Amino acid sequence: MPGNTLNTTVYPKGSLETLSQLEVQQLSEVGSGRTYRLFRQCALAILNTGVQIDNAKTILEAHADFDVRIHQQDRGVCLEMINAPGDAFVDGEMIASTREMLFSALRDIVYSDSDAGRPRTIPDNSQGITEYVFHLLRNARTLRPGVEPNMVVCWGGHSINQAEYKYSKKVGHELGLRGLDICTGCGPGVMKGPMKGATIAHAKQRITEGRYLGLSEPGIIAAEAPNPIVNELVIMPDIEKRLEAFVRVGHGIIIFPGGVGTAEEFLYLLGILLHPDNADLPFPVILTGPVGAAAYLEQIHEFVAATLGAEAQARYQVIIDDPSAVARAMNQGLQKVKEFRREQRDAFHFNWRLKIASEFQLPFDPTHANMASLQLSTSLPKHELAANLRRAFSGIVTGNVKDRGIRMIEQHGPYQIRGEQSIMEPLDALLQAFVAQQRMKLPSGMAYEPCYQVVS
Numbered sequence: 001m002p003g004n005t006l007n008t009t010v011y012p013k014g015s016l017e018t019l020s021q022l023e024v025q026q027l028s029e030v031g032s033g034r035t036y037r038l039f040r041q042c043a044l045a046i047l048n049t050g051v052q053i054d055n056a057k058t059i060l061e062a063h064a065d066f067d068v069r070i071h072q073q074d075r076g077v078c079l080e081m082i083n084a085p086g087d088a089f090v091d092g093e094m095i096a097s098t099r100e101m102l103f104s105a106l107r108d109i110v111y112s113d114s115d116a117g118r119p120r121t122i123p124d125n126s127q128g129i130t131e132y133v134f135h136l137l138r139n140a141r142t143l144r145p146g147v148e149p150n151m152v153v154c155w156g157g158h159s160i161n162q163a164e165y166k167y168s169k170k171v172g173h174e175l176g177l178r179g180l181d182i183c184t185g186c187g188p189g190v191m192k193g194p195m196k197g198a199t200i201a202h203a204k205q206r207i208t209e210g211r212y213l214g215l216s217e218p219g220i221i222a223a224e225a226p227n228p229i230v231n232e233l234v235i236m237p238d239i240e241k242r243l244e245a246f247v248r249v250g251h252g253i254i255i256f257p258g259g260v261g262t263a264e265e266f267l268y269l270l271g272i273l274l275h276p277d278n279a280d281l282p283f284p285v286i287l288t289g290p291v292g293a294a295a296y297l298e299q300i301h302e303f304v305a306a307t308l309g310a311e312a313q314a315r316y317q318v319i320i321d322d323p324s325a326v327a328r329a330m331n332q333g334l335q336k337v338k339e340f341r342r343e344q345r346d347a348f349h350f351n352w353r354l355k356i357a358s359e360f361q362l363p364f365d366p367t368h369a370n371m372a373s374l375q376l377s378t379s380l381p382k383h384e385l386a387a388n389l390r391r392a393f394s395g396i397v398t399g400n401v402k403d404r405g406i407r408m409i410e411q412h413g414p415y416q417i418r419g420e421q422s423i424m425e426p427l428d429a430l431l432q433a434f435v436a437q438q439r440m441k442l443p444s445g446m447a448y449e450p451c452y453q454v455v456s
Contacts, residue, residue, distance in 0.1 A: 004086030005066075010079045010094055012103045035109060042105045042221050042235060043068050046087040046098060047081075049225040059408075063133045071107075079106075101226050101233045104140070108235040109218070111139050129361040133236070133244050134350060140234045142213065142249060143349045149337045151213070152330055153183045153250035155265045156190025157258030158224050158441060164257050167290040167323065171254065174327035176201025176210065180334075183250055186214020186233060187224030187279030190256040195229040213249070219402045238363045239394060243268050248351045251337050252284035252330050255316075257293040259439035260400065263430070264393035266300070268360060270308060271386030273315045274423040277355035282340050284333025285316035288326050299433050306426040307389065308382050359387040366395030366405065368412050376419025376427075389427070392417050396431075399451030400440060427452040 044066055067082040079102065088098045137143055152175055156168060172182060172194030182198045184191040195212045202210035214230035217239050228235055236242040246253070247269065255266055266287075273283060289297050297318055304312050319326050338348070346353050364370065374388050395415055398405030409415070417427070431454065434440050440448045 004276060005063075005083040006081075006086055006089065006092070008081050008084060008089070008092070008094070010081060010102065011097055038218050039106060039109050040066070040068055042109065042218055043102055044080075044085075045221045045225045046101045046105060047085045049088070049098060049101075049228055062390075077106075079103075088224075091446040095228070097228045097230070101230065104233040105221075105235050107141060108136070111238045112136060126356060126358045126361060127426065129241070129358070130244065130248070130356065133248060135239050136236060136241070137234065137245060137249060137350070140232075142232060142234055145347070145349050147348060149251035149334045149341070149348055150180050151181050151183050151193075151211070151249060151251050152334075153246050153253040153259070154190060154194040154256065155185070155246075155253060156256030156262055157188040158185075158187045158191060158261070159259070159439075160189045160257060160377065161292075163290050163292050165189060165193050167293075167321070168256050169197035170323040171199025171256075171326050173201045174323045176207075177205060178327055178331050179205065179207060180327075180331070181211035181213070183211075183213040183215065183246065185220065185224070186216050186226040186230045187220075188227055190262075191224070192227035192229060193256075194254075195227065199229060207219055215242050215245050219398070219404070224401075240361050240363050244350070244356060244361060247272065247283075247354060247356070249349070251348075252333050253285075254286045254288060254326060254330065257289045257296050257439075258397045259434050260393050260431075263300070263434075264390050264397060267386050267390040267393060270304065270312050270315060271383045271390060272354065272360060274308065274312055274386060275357060277354050282333065282336040282353060283315075283354070284330055286319055286326055286329055287316055289321075294320050296433070296437065296439075299330065301429055303426050303430045307423055308386055312382065312386070323358040325347045335406055357383065357387070359384060360390075364391045364394055366391075366398045366415070368408065368415055371395045371415040372418060373415065374419070376417070376423045378420060378422060385423075389423075392427070396452050405451070409451045414450060417452055417453050417456045 044063055063083070063085065065083045069080040069082070071078050071080060088094055095317065154168070155170070168190045174214070175182065175194065176198030180198070182195050184195060191214070198210060198212070211232060212229050212231045213234070214226050215234050215236060216224070216226065219239070220319050221235060234245065236245055243265065253269060255262065271284065272278060273285070287297055297320060301313065301318055317329060319329065341348060344353060371392065374392055376385070376388055376392070378385070380388070399409045399415060419427070431452070435448055435450065438448070
């Protein structure tokens with residue numbers, strides 16, 4: 001249930017301070033339809049930062065009377081907030097980080113839905129989609145030409161135990177001591193821990209312009225509000241463009257313990273790195289966690305071996321319970337990235353040379369029919385099998401936390417995932433382990449109700 005609410009007017013800070021008259025007109029006309037509903041949903045999630053609910057349907061229903069109206073001013077826009085959650089304010093003033101993220105969301109959603117942000121025809125080829133991702137990131141002022149590789153992406157669970165959270169903070173601290181910046185999915189748990197550790201380390205090293213980049217998408221941000229450490233928020237149009245943004249702006253990736261969402265991200269990354277065109281491209285990847293997560297890390301490692309083989313395992317390191325070793329290994333990997341890009345005359349700020357096949361870029365609609373028709377066969381090339389496994393996990397994430405997915409499961413029952421027994425058995429074992437370890441249990445205290453059935 002929502003707590004205190006209030007009505008207020010908020011002005012831009014961090015984004016949208018300088019607009020053309022046409023842009024102001026376009027924004028002020030956003031009062032109905034898909035774009036408005038999307039922004040209202042994202043705005044409500046941002047205003048609920050810190051609330052321990054990761055179910056979009058629950059948040060939307062709890063704040064059914066919340067509204068946001070966009071008004072034109074002489075030199076920009078302002079937002080009128082009606083029945084806004086009181087936790088986003090201090091003595092009637094909106095918290096600065098919340099205000100920045102609120103207008104970042106408006107910037108990204110309106111840009112991607114406008115003629116400026118959307119190509120005349122939505123690209124359906126690999127190069128066109130990559131160009132689209134580039135333009136979205138450039139509009140958000142995320143790309144910093146000339147800065148040497150130092151952006152470390154951290155993936156992991158939003159609902160993890162304290163030991164795993166503290167470990168992610170220690171790793172972030174070690175990264176920060178080495179002057180590295182952090183990019184995460186911007187929510188709680190592992191998406192917050194490395195950023196928090198890095199802020200302390202940056203302060204120790206007197207680094208005043210540390211970057212804490214959060215990349216989200218509308219369906220995720222509605223369930224996982226950004227953590228307040230994020231100082232750059234970018235909302236991509238869908239999960240596939242969000243994942244591409246991670247690997248285009250990140251120079252290396254650390255994967256912490258998590259659940260289905262983390263497995264989806266890991267499979268997406270492995271599928272890209274297994275493409276023959278990327279065989280010689282340096283991209284440091286480290287799978288890590290505290291000693292208490294050793295069983296989880298081993299299960300993931302064994303699942304990769306059983307489904308994608310030793311070639312996939314060779315694309316990452318596993319380091320258990322050693323934050324400084326993780327940071328040193330990542331730093332060494334980034335040096336190789338820097339040398340490679342200099343030799344190839346490739347940009348530091350955007351990984352143009354990385355080949356991403358269209359099956360990793362085109363949005364996957366996790367309907368019951370599409371989930372049931374996924375090809376999970378050892379006859380497929382490894383990178384294509386990884387793409388379909390990623391789609392299976394993406395559907396489970398949708399059924400777990402996204403409003404539309406939750407409603408589809410309520411209406412039609414669990415998804416059915418079919419494939420060869422040699423793939424389905426390790427997949428089923430991994431998913432059951434996630435449930436047993438409470439890696440798919442929502443923080444509401446209710447027991448997890450599986451949104452899927454594995455059929456071999």
